[in-house]
Every structure is written in structure tokens, then in C-alpha cells.
Amino acid sequence: MSLMGKYSFISSALTLISILGSVLAHSDDSLQTSQKDNRPNILLVVADDLGYSDLGSYGGEIKTPVLDQLAQEGIRYTDFYVSPTCSVTRSMLLSGTDNHVAGLGNMGELNAPNQVGKPGYEGVLNKRVASVASLLRDNGYNTYMTGKWHLGLKPDQIPHARGFDRDFSLLVGGGSHFDDQWNIEWQIPKAPYTEDGLTLEKLPEDFYSTKNFTDKTIQFIEEGRKDGKPFFAYMAYTAPHGPLHVPDDWLRRYKNRYDEGWDGIRNQRLIRMQELGIIDKEANAADRLWFLPRSTSLTPALRVMLGRKMELYASMVEYMDDQVGRVFDYLRMIGEYDNTIIIFMSDNGAEGNDLRGMVAGRVGSLGFLHAMNNFAENSHNSLGRKGTYAEYGPAWAQVSMTPFRLYKGLVAEGGIRSPLIVSGPGVKGAGELNKEAVLHVMDIAPTLLELAGVEPPATYKGSEIAPMQGKSWVDMLEGNTPSPRTQNDWLGWELFGNRAIRQGEWKITWHYKPFGTQGWQLFNLANDPGEQYDLSDKFPEKKKSLIVLWDDYKKKNGVVMGDRSPFEGANKALPDLVTESDNYPPVRGVEAIPYEKFLKLLGQ
Amino acid sequence: MYTRNMQSRLLVNLVSLAMFLSFSGAVLAVDDGARAYWKGRDGTQVVSFQYLNLNMQATDSQQFDPGHYIYPNSDTEANIFIMNWARHMTLLNRPSSLSLNLAGGSVDIDVNTSSAPPQFLPSGVGAGGSFRQSSSGYADPSAQLDVNLFGTSPLKSGVDLLNYEPTWTLDAAVMLAVPIGEYDDDKVVNMGLNRWYGRVALPMKYHFGVFSPGYMSSFELTPSVWLFAENDDFVGQKLENDPLFQLEAHLTNDFTPNFFGSLDLLYRSGFQSKFNGVEVGDKLDIGDFGFTLNYQVTDNITFRTSYTSNVFGDSDLDSSLIRMQVVYGWNQASENLKKLRQGH
Numbered sequence: 001m002s003l004m005g006k007y008s009f010i011s012s013a014l015t016l017i018s019i020l021g022s023v024l025a026h027s028d029d030s031l032q033t034s035q036k037d038n039r040p041n042i043l044l045v046v047a048d049d050l051g052y053s054d055l056g057s058y059g060g061e062i063k064t065p066v067l068d069q070l071a072q073e074g075i076r077y078t079d080f081y082v083s084p085t086c087s088v089t090r091s092m093l094l095s096g097t098d099n100h101v102a103g104l105g106n107m108g109e110l111n112a113p114n115q116v117g118k119p120g121y122e123g124v125l126n127k128r129v130a131s132v133a134s135l136l137r138d139n140g141y142n143t144y145m146t147g148k149w150h151l152g153l154k155p156d157q158i159p160h161a162r163g164f165d166r167d168f169s170l171l172v173g174g175g176s177h178f179d180d181q182w183n184i185e186w187q188i189p190k191a192p193y194t195e196d197g198l199t200l201e202k203l204p205e206d207f208y209s210t211k212n213f214t215d216k217t218i219q220f221i222e223e224g225r226k227d228g229k230p231f232f233a234y235m236a237y238t239a240p241h242g243p244l245h246v247p248d249d250w251l252r253r254y255k256n257r258y259d260e261g262w263d264g265i266r267n268q269r270l271i272r273m274q275e276l277g278i279i280d281k282e283a284n285a286a287d288r289l290w291f292l293p294r295s296t297s298l299t300p301a302l303r304v305m306l307g308r309k310m311e312l313y314a315s316m317v318e319y320m321d322d323q324v325g326r327v328f329d330y331l332r333m334i335g336e337y338d339n340t341i342i343i344f345m346s347d348n349g350a351e352g353n354d355l356r357g358m359v360a361g362r363v364g365s366l367g368f369l370h371a372m373n374n375f376a377e378n379s380h381n382s383l384g385r386k387g388t389y390a391e392y393g394p395a396w397a398q399v400s401m402t403p404f405r406l407y408k409g410l411v412a413e414g415g416i417r418s419p420l421i422v423s424g425p426g427v428k429g430a431g432e433l434n435k436e437a438v439l440h441v442m443d444i445a446p447t448l449l450e451l452a453g454v455e456p457p458a459t460y461k462g463s464e465i466a467p468m469q470g471k472s473w474v475d476m477l478e479g480n481t482p483s484p485r486t487q488n489d490w491l492g493w494e495l496f497g498n499r500a501i502r503q504g505e506w507k508i509t510w511h512y513k514p515f516g517t518q519g520w521q522l523f524n525l526a527n528d529p530g531e532q533y534d535l536s537d538k539f540p541e542k543k544k545s546l547i548v549l550w551d552d553y554k555k556k557n558g559v560v561m562g563d564r565s566p567f568e569g570a571n572k573a574l575p576d577l578v579t580e581s582d583n584y585p586p587v588r589g590v591e592a593i594p595y596e597k598f599l600k601l602l603g604q
Numbered sequence: 605m606y607t608r609n610m611q612s613r614l615l616v617n618l619v620s621l622a623m624f625l626s627f628s629g630a631v632l633a634v635d636d637g638a639r640a641y642w643k644g645r646d647g648t649q650v651v652s653f654q655y656l657n658l659n660m661q662a663t664d665s666q667q668f669d670p671g672h673y674i675y676p677n678s679d680t681e682a683n684i685f686i687m688n689w690a691r692h693m694t695l696l697n698r699p700s701s702l703s704l705n706l707a708g709g710s711v712d713i714d715v716n717t718s719s720a721p722p723q724f725l726p727s728g729v730g731a732g733g734s735f736r737q738s739s740s741g742y743a744d745p746s747a748q749l750d751v752n753l754f755g756t757s758p759l760k761s762g763v764d765l766l767n768y769e770p771t772w773t774l775d776a777a778v779m780l781a782v783p784i785g786e787y788d789d790d791k792v793v794n795m796g797l798n799r800w801y802g803r804v805a806l807p808m809k810y811h812f813g814v815f816s817p818g819y820m821s822s823f824e825l826t827p828s829v830w831l832f833a834e835n836d837d838f839v840g841q842k843l844e845n846d847p848l849f850q851l852e853a854h855l856t857n858d859f860t861p862n863f864f865g866s867l868d869l870l871y872r873s874g875f876q877s878k879f880n881g882v883e884v885g886d887k888l889d890i891g892d893f894g895f896t897l898n899y900q901v902t903d904n905i906t907f908r909t910s911y912t913s914n915v916f917g918d919s920d921l922d923s924s925l926i927r928m929q930v931v932y933g934w935n936q937a938s939e940n941l942k943k944l945r946q947g948h
Contacts, residue, residue: 256767301762308766380766381816 036228037140039452040425041340043331044234044444045324046093047317048086048148048174048241049408050419051350051400054317058419059273059402061257061265062314066325067344067421072431074342074423075477078278080439081502082348084408084415084495086173087150089347089441090236094151094162095129096445096456096468098492100557102129104151106495109173109185112562120558124152125162130460132445133163136232139454144220145169146213147236153192160197166224168195168216170209170238176374177238177245178386179207184359186370208247209238210316214323218330225334232448235327240316242355242391243375244309246384247319254314258307261295262395263288265310269402277433279529285403286414286530290514291574292395305380309392310399312384341424341451343444349415352397352407356389405531409567411493411500411509412531426451428479437483438502440491442470450474490546492553497565501546501553506539507531508546512567514574520547538599636826637910638854638866638896641750641775641807643699643768644692646760650933651689656709658682660923678716684709684743694758700751707785710740713793726792726839741786743795748779750807762937769815777805777828789837799843800833803850817861824854830875841880848875848888854896866896868912891916894925903938906931 054060057071083089083099091104099105100120106112108123115121125131137143145164150173152158159167174184175191181203183191193200195216204212217235224231246253258265266288273279288294295303324344331337356375361367375389383390397407397414404414420439423430449456450472459465471484490503498516500509505526512518521534522543536543553559644650660680690703716734717725729735755773759765785796805828813821830848849872856866869892876887894912901907908929914921 252769259763299762301766304763304766377816377818379816379818381769382814382819385814 037230038339039140039230041230041331041336042136042141042232042448042451043327043340043342044093044232044448045342045344046090046147046234046236047320047344047346048236048238049348049351050240050317050346051397051402052346052404052414052417052419053269053273053278053402054314054350054400055321055419057276057421059269059276059278060400061268061272062254062317064318064321066321066328070324070328070342070344070423071421074421074427075429075431076278076433077420077422077437077439078433078435079437080345080418080420080441081416081491081493082346082418082441083493084348084410084498086148086241086347088495090149090151091125091129092440092442092470093347093444094125094131094133095466096132096442096449096470097129097466098442098469098557100494100559101466101469102126105558105560106562110496110566112564114563115560118558118560121560124154124157127463128466130457130465131163132448133159133232133234134460135163135449135454135457136452137163137165139452140229141452142166142220142224142227142229142231143234144217144224144231145234145236146216146220147209147234148173148238148241149236155197158194158197160194164234166196166220168213168220169193174238174241174243176243176386177209179203179205180374180386182370182374184355186359186361186367189370189374208245210320210323211247213237214326217327221330221336222334225336230339230452232452235324237320237323239320240313242351243389244312244316244384244391245386245388246312246315248385250315250319251312251384253318254311256304256307256311257314258310258396259300259304261298261303261307262292262310262399263295266399266402269399273402277435279403282527283403284528284530284532286398286405286532289394289398289406292398295395306393306395308380308383309390310396312390313392313396313400315384339425341427341448342422344419344421345441346418349404349406349408349410349417350397350400351391352394352414353409354391354393356391359389403530406515409496410511410515411495411498412511412515413507413525413529416493416500422473422477426474427477434476434482437473437476438485438489438491438504439473439483440470442468443473443484444470446470446472447474447477490549490553492550492557494554494559494561496567497562498567499550501549503546503549506542506546508543508550512565513571515567515570522546635852635868635870635892635912636805636807637908638824638856638868638898639822639864641773641777641809641824641826642822643752643756643759643770644701644933645762645765645935645937646692646694646699646758647937648692648933648935649690650692650931651687652929652931654684654686654688654927654929656682656684656686657926658684658923659925660921679714680711682709682711692759694760695749695751697758698752699756699759700749703748703750705746705748707743707745708741708795709743710738711793711795712736712738726790737791737793739786739788739791739793739795741795742784744781744783744785744797744801746779746781746802748777748803750775750777770809770811773809773811775805775807777803777807779803779805789840792839797832797835798837799835801831803828803830805829813858818858820864821857822854824852824856826850826852828852838879844878844881846874846876846878846887849873856896862900864898866898866910868892868894868896868910870912871917886918889917890914890921892923892925903942904932904934906933 054062055064055067057068057076085107087107088099088104091099091102095102103122103124103126105121106115111121133143143164145159145167149159149169149171153171159169171192172183176182181191183189217233221231270285274281331340359367360371375387377387382388401407401414404417406412406414408415446456446468456468473484475481476484487504490501493500498511505524507523507525508520509516510520522536522539523531524535684707686707688703688705690701692701714736717729718732753774753776755770780802783796783798783800787794787796787798805826807826809822809824811822813819828850832845835843851871853869854866856864858864871891872888874887877884892912893915894910896910898908910927912925914923
């Protein structure tokens with residue numbers, strides 16, 4: 001057992017002993033507590049940059065037995081949408097309204113010059129919205145948060161100020177998962193953590209994000225349960241966000257599992273997803289991205305080196321699954337599991353961008369100095385340990401987002417589709433897969449309020465607040481309707497200038513080149529979830545009608561199109577988009593569905 | 605928010621595979637050295653050149669070093685050059701290495717004969733006097749085969765090397781010296797030993813820390829036994845020796861990716877001499893302690909130096925050994941990769 005593993009074991013054992021002692025002590029207290037509030041507890045688990053197909057119950061080969069079991073107890077949804085990036089999603093998750101209203105019209109770090117100072121572009125969860133935590137707390141819930149916040153750094157912006165009774169939070173977007181605490185943003189070299197609203201000077205020496213966030217969640221629930229109130233626990237893991245860091249004991253859990261390369265793994269996922277019914281057999285999956293080589297064209301050694309990064313990612317995911325299991329075990333031990341609504345989701349598509357390159361900057365920059373000081377060590381066997389910065393790149397990200405196109409940061413399905421599992425009291429249809437519902441992260445806040453019997457208010461603390469745009473799922477969870485949305489309802493996205501509208505099975509996207517055409521493209525998601533065929537010419541009226549909805553979306557939410565975008569230069573950094581050539585054949589090893597055949601599938 | 609073509613960075617990483625991991629081979633008169641049994645990629649070849657300077661003052665009868673007798677009340681200085689060639693390979697599907705040693709140089713000895721057994725004195729030299737002898741030329745060449753028994757998979761390719769993260773390892777090594785070195789039966793000191801001899805060793809090591817340049821550490825232990833045939837013409841008589849038991853230990857640690865150091869221990873016991881079937885002198889009991897510094901200058905070239913001194917065991921021996929070594933290693937696949945990168 002490594003040193004870190006030993007500390008983790010001791011720490012876990014002490015936590016368990018502490019809880020057992022507390023449980024025994026509380027057995028007497030239970031007679032003295034006020035009458036128990038029988039409303040359901042809420043456990044909201046959010047993974048960071050987890051891909052759509054990573055969980056076993058979504059077709060992934062990564063071992064996730066705890067979440068797979070949760071899927072058997074609850075319902076999986078195939079069409080759940082989030083934003084292309086994390087803080088943006090989190091603003092909608094907690095506010096129940098669009099990110100351009102809630103303050104994250106753009107990521108705070110990446111506001112364009114013309115967006116700075118505009119309403120909705122504060123870069124923090126603004127005061128035009130009340131967080132669902134505040135509303136639940138005000139209505140008799142104990143509210144806890146552990147993990148990533150990324151919605152503001154100032155005292156009136158942090159979790160403690162936005163509705164959480166207790167918190168153990170990473171305030172920024174990411175950084176080391178260990179106690180060295182370096183921040184992903186060089187401008188604030190040391191990642192700020194708070195506990196119960198107070199800044200932590202340092203983290204415990206054996207700190208590992210996923211484990212400690214889990215410990216604190218259990219601790220908060222345990223310490224708060226004397227008062228008989230239900231709890232709302234928001235467990236916002238920072239895994240598997242880069243840097244890919246793994247506890248020593250878990251580093252080689254997937255050793256050589258990914259040596260065959262991304263194409264083979266993606267094929268296997270596609271087959272399993274079809275078997276599970278996640279995607280239809282006829283559905284057109286995305287080709288391998290045009291700038292990625294066929295994995296079988298790489299030397300075995302290079303495949304091992306690239307596979308190592310996916311190994312680390314998989315280990316992080318399995319470790320997270322294991323830690324979620326600890327919380328479930330604890331809830332079972334205290335008899336609260338069956339009265340807890342559990343929601344599991346990811347915050348955006350898997351990370352395929354070179355975030356490390358962005359953080360480290362160019363030689364001579366402060367970002368580069370930051371990298372030199374904190375994560376310079378990146379040899380093959382060091383990766384995943386403290387002081388390293390590995391990320392798995394666009395090829396593995398596309399595997400994580402099977403069968404979709406592209407990844408985090410973009411409004412293609414690969415950037416905005418997330419797994420979603422909901423389980424708990426009142427959720428009908430254990431083990432079912434819901435493919436009809438079109439859901440959005442904005443729906444979660446109104447859903448939680450309805451479950452708690454709380455009416456969304458029009459004002460908060462004397463000020464008018466923006467109405468929630470999300471739709472409650474309660475009717476759907478109770479089995480009364482397959483979806484909270486009709487075919488006429490629509491959803492919209494805009495981030496970094498990339499934009500999209502989905503209505504029913506149709507979707508339009510506008511992406512900067514070379515990810516798109518810098519013009520609107522029309523896709524039919526029912527047959528083409530991989531967004532391979534632009535149907536603009538075949539269905540011009542449909543496209544036009546969706547563009548009208550975009551205009552409506554933009555106006556309604558106060559979207560300010562940025563005069564700068566981090567994607568502007570992408571067409572210079574990447575080769576031109578080509579769909580196929582001798583060197584870049586389709587990912588599945590077979591021809592993509594021919595266009596004419598595809599049109600027949602559409603009934604054209 | 606951008607995506608970079610990864611291949612350029614990865615190619616750089618691949619080149620780091622060009623490193624050769626070790627050299628190996630027992631060398632007459634000194635220990636194997638730190639990290640001698642670390643494994644290299646199949647096909648990796650290593651040539652090393654060593655210079656040894658040994659100074660020894662003995663106040664009582666002793667033997668040191670396989671095959672050599674140490675005269676009491678003597679001063680010895682040896683200057684030895686050793687060339688070693690080793691090749692890493694796969695034998696019986698186990699990582700292995702074959703090494704050849706060729707040594708040469710000179711030994712000078714000044715002896716006060718008052719305490720020396722008369723059998724060990726050259727003709728014409730009586731007790732109570734003194735004599736001085738020198739010898740120079742080639743020593744007996746030797747060959748060693750080392751085979752890993754446990755803890756390391758064959759390292760046939762870059763993939764194997766990437767997956768190489770050893771913890772416990774155990775090898776078996778057999779060395780044999782051929783008695784063709786310089787030998788003069790009139791002299792008591794020779795570069796060759798005029799007899800067959802060899803060694804069986806069980807090198808074992810435990811790797812701790814991250815197995816990555818700059819972070820590697822190891823504890824290495826090599827118990828071995830030296831066996832000697834008789835020398836039937838030692839100043840005209842028959843010399844036999846009991847086996848010599850040897851325990852060699854190293855505690856090594858990387859200071860930087862290119863620089864490691866080691867604390868070295870060498871203990872030897874046994875080697876009782878028999879002259880015409882009669883025991884002469886004491887058996888050996890010598891413990892040396894020292895250190896090694898090793899710096900890899902380029903992918904191919906390494907410099908190493910070490911110092912050891914007798915610190916325990918028999919108290920009447922004062923010896924010191926300074927070693928300087930340059931190692932050149934190459935692997936054809938890695939060399940080809942470098943050529944490609946350089947545009948050849």
C-alpha cells in the first residue's frame with residue numbers, strides 16, 4: 001500500500017468510526033428531536049467533464065457499479081442537456097434559468113470586451129436569481145455543498161452566501177486534485193477553498209479532491225441530521241476534470257486497457273449503446289474528427305502513451321463511482337437512502353480542448369512560469385501523480401462522447417449532452433430508459449422546489465428575481481408524462497459565439513470554422529445524433545423556423561454576441577474540415593451511411 | 605479554447621525512450637556497482653571503460669579480492685583499466701544480459717616479510733627482509749550471463765519499456781573467468797590468476813518511488829559466491845581457496861533525471877587459503893563502504909565515479925578504491941528514431 005493509500009485508508013477508517021459513534025449517540029437523540037420533516041432529502045451529484053458514454057449504464061467500459069445500480073433503481077435519460085462549459089451549466093443548475101440571465105452569459109474568465117459590464121455577463125451567479133439552495137434553506141432544508149463552485153469568489157458570491165449552510169468548496173474552475181492546491185488559472189496561483197464560508201489556508205496533506213468532498217458530504221449530513229430537517233446536498237465533484245490526477249493505489253487500475261486506441265474503444269461503446277438501447281441501430285454516429293489520426297495508424301508505443309491518459313481518466317471515474325457508493329452506504333446506514341432523491345449528471349461534454357496548453361501559455365508568459373512551478377513533470381510513469389498535468393485530448397473525448405460529434409466548449413451534441421440518472425421516492429419505472437424526454441439542466445431547480453413543496457418566488461429578499469425557465473420533472477418522474485416538453489418546446493444555447501436551437505428532433509447549430517461553417521446548419525437528431533449531414537438544403541423552411549427561435553432566444557435572454565471568441569483562431573490551428581480521405585477514414589471502420597441512403601431513412 | 609495537434613509533443617516523448625537503462629557485468633576486483641542489474645531494452649548495447657586506483661596498507665595477513673593474496677605489512681597500489689561490453693537481450697523469454705570484461709593494468713607491492721608465511725615468499729626472499737614486485741599486462745577475461753527470474757517482463761519493444769514499472773526483481777547471474785591473463789609463476793603478484801574461477805549471484809532489488817527519471821530509487825542486494833579452481837603453479841606450489849561469500853548492497857536515488865547517487869556496501873567472507881593442502885593465514889572478513897555518483901551526459905553517454913573504503917571487518921586493513929567510468933550505450937531503434945527526428 002502506498003503512503004497515500006495508507007493515509008486514505010486510515011482517514012476512511014476514522015471517518016467510519018466517527019460516524020458509527022455518532023449514529024449510536026444519536027439513537028438516543030432521536031427521541032429528543034423535533035418532529036421529523038418527511039419531505040425527501042435531495043442528493044445532487046455532478047461530475048466535472050464526464051462524458052456521455054463513460055458510465056457502464058450508458059455503454060462505457062469503465063467500471064461504475066454504484067451508478068449502474070442507481071440506474072437500475074431509477075431512470076436513465078438519453079436527451080438531457082447542459083451547457084458547453086462548467087460554470088455556465090452551474091449557473092443554470094442553481095438558478096433554474098438561462099445562463100445569460102443568471103450572470104454567466106460567458107465564462108467569467110473569457111468575457112469578450114463588449115460583454116464586460118453587461119447584465120448577465122457578471123461572470124458570477126448574479127443577484128437577478130435566487131439559488132435553489134437559498135430557497136430550500138429558507139423552506140426548512142439543511143443545505144450542503146462540497147466540490148466545485150466556480151460561480152464567484154467574493155464573500156457575497158461564495159456558496160455560504162448563496163444558500164448553503166455548510167460547504168467545503170473549490171471556488172474556481174479547477175486545479176490540482178491534491179493538497180498542493182495549484183489553480184488552473186495562473187492569475188490566482190493557489191486554488192481557493194472555503195469551508196463554511198471561511199477560506200482555508202491549506203488542505204490536509206492526504207487531500208484528494210473526490211475523497212475529501214465525499215468525507216465532507218457525509219460529515220455535514222451526519223452533523224446536521226439531529227434537527228430532523230431534510231437535506232439538500234450538492235456534491236459537485238471536480239473529477240474527472242483535468243489535470244487527470246489519481247490516488248496512487250488507483251493509478252494502474254486500467255493499465256493497458258486502452259492500448260488498442262480510440263477507434264476500437266469507440267466502436268465497442270457504440271455496440272454496447274445500441275444493445276442498451278441508448279442509441280438506435282440505424283442512428284448515424286459521428287465520424288472520427290477530421291484532424292485525428294486513425295488509432296491503428298499509430299505505433300504501438302504511441303498508443304500506449306496516449307492510452308495511459310485514458311487509463312487515468314477511467315481510474316478517476318471509477319474512483320468517483322466508488323466514493324458515491326460511500327455516500328449511498330452511509331445513507332442506507334442512517335436509514336435515509338430510501339427517502340432521498342438522487343440525481344446524477346455531468347456538467348458539460350468531455351474535455352477535448354488543450355486546456356493545459358491554455359493554462360501553461362507560451363514560453364516566457366506568466367502562465368508558463370505557473371506551469372514550471374507546479375506541473376512540469378509529465379513523463380509517462382509520472383502522469384496522474386501530484387505535480388503533473390495530463391489531459392486526454394480530443395480523440396478520447398470523442399470516445400467519451402460517443403456517438404456524438406465534438407466535445408466540451410462547443411454546442412454540438414458532444415459538448416452539451418450529459419448522462420442523467422434520477423432515482424428516489426416517487427420515481428416510477430425503476431431501471432427504465434427514457435428516450436422521449438428532452439430535458440435541460442435549468443429544469444432541476446424547479447423540480448427540486450416542487451419535490452420540496454416550495455413555490456418558486458417572484459422576489460427574493462425584497463428584490464424581483466428572474467423567473468425560472470426550466471420545467472419541473474415531477475410529473476414525468478411520477479410516470480404521468482414521458483416528457484415535460486412537447487414537440488413545440490425548444491431549447492437554446494450560446495457560448496463563445498457558437499449557438500444552437502433544438503426543437504423536437506431538429507437542431508440548428510452555428511459554429512466557428514472549422515468546427516462548423518460559421519453559418520447555420522440543420523441536423524435531424526433522431527436519425528443523425530452524430531450531426532453528420534447538414535440538411536439545410538432539404539429542409540429550408542425548418543431551418544428558417546429554428547433561426548426565428550434563435551432570434552427569440554437571443555432577445556429573451558439578453559444575449560450579447562461577443563466581439564471576440566476563443567474559437568476565432570481555431571481554423572488556423574486545425575486543418576480544414578474534410579469528411580473523409582485516405583488518411584482519415586471514418587471512425588467505425590466502415591463507410592458512413594451514404595447520403596442518399598440517409599435521405600431515405602428520413603423519408604425523403 | 606483550442607485543440608492542438610498532439611503528435612509533435614508525443615514524438616518528443618517517444619525520443620525519451622532512447623534512454624538505455626543500465627549496463628551490467630561483474631568486474632574483477634570491485635563490486636558490480638549500483639544499478640548494474642537494471643534492465644535495458646532488448647538489443648541495447650553498452651560499452652564502458654573504467655579506471656580503478658586501489659591503495660591498500662595491510663598490517664596483518666589477509667586476502668582481499670578474488671584470487672589475490674594480501675601480504676601482511678605490505679603496501680599495494682593497483683592501476684587497472686577495464687573494458688566491459690554488455691548486451692541486453694531476451695533469453696527463455698526473460699530479460700537477460702550478456703557481458704564480457706577485459707581488464708589490464710599494473711600492480712605494485714612492497715612487502716615486509718617478517719610476518720609473511722614463508723610459503724608465500726618468492727624464491728630467494730627470506731623472513732625478516734622485504735621485497736618489491738610489480739606486474740602488468742592483461743588480467744583474465746570474464747563473461748557473465750544474467751537472467752531475470754522474477755519481476756520484469758521481457759523488454760523487447762518500446763511498449764514493453766513503457767510498461768516497465770518494476771518493484772521486486774530477482775535475477776540469477778553466472779560469471780566465469782578464463783585463465784589466460786598475464787601470469788609469471790616466479791611472481792607472487794600477477795594480473796592473471798592461473799586458474800579458472802567464477803561466481804554465482806542472485807541479484808535482487810526493490811524499486812520505490814515513481815519509476816520515472818528523476819524519481820527512481822532502489823535498494824539492491826546481491827548475495828553471491830565465488831568459486832576457485834586450484835592454482836597449481838603458485839611460486840611452484842599448489843594454491844587452493846575456499847569459496848568466497850560476498851554481499852553487495854546499494855541504496856540508490858535519483859537527484860535529477862540525469863543524476864543519481866548511491867550508498868554502497870560490500871562485504872566479503874571466506875576464501876581460506878590452503879597451500880599444498882595446508883591452511884595458511886586467516887579467512888577473509890572485509891567490509892567496504894562508499895558512494896557512487898552517476899551523471900548521464902547525453903542519451904548515450906554516462907559518467908560515473910565511486911569511492912569505497914574498508915570500514916569494518918578486519919581492523920588491520922586500510923584500503924581505498926577510486927573508480928572512474930565512462931559508459932556509452934545505444935539501441936538501434938532509438939538511434940533510428942533520433943535520425944528521423946533530425947531529418948536524415
